[in-house]
Amino acid sequence: MPTEGYLEGPGGPLPLLEIEWVEISMSRVKGGIAGHPLQFIDIKDEILSRLPATQVRWALHDATWSKARIFENRPVEVVRIVNLFGARPGP
DSSP states (O other), X not given: OOSTTEEEETTEEEEGGGOXXXXXXXXXXXXXXXXXXXXXXXXXXXXXXXXXXXXXXXXXXXXXXXXXXXXXXXXEEEEEEEOTTSOOOOO
């Protein structure tokens, strides 16, 4: 985190207390620029093997992600991790 107490999002820094959850992709993106082929490397087992050691609430979800000039509307599986100190979900 470049600014203490804030998390950098696509729209700029957000106070941690306003963040409900964070999504982490089950794929690592490699290439896609400078003539390198775009690859999506599956890291699901690596991520899921470490989550049981944490005390956070998490769940798997399907999402669609884009990265400007590299890929658009790519279906990805994500793990959604609840921010224990952040905003509480509404009813």
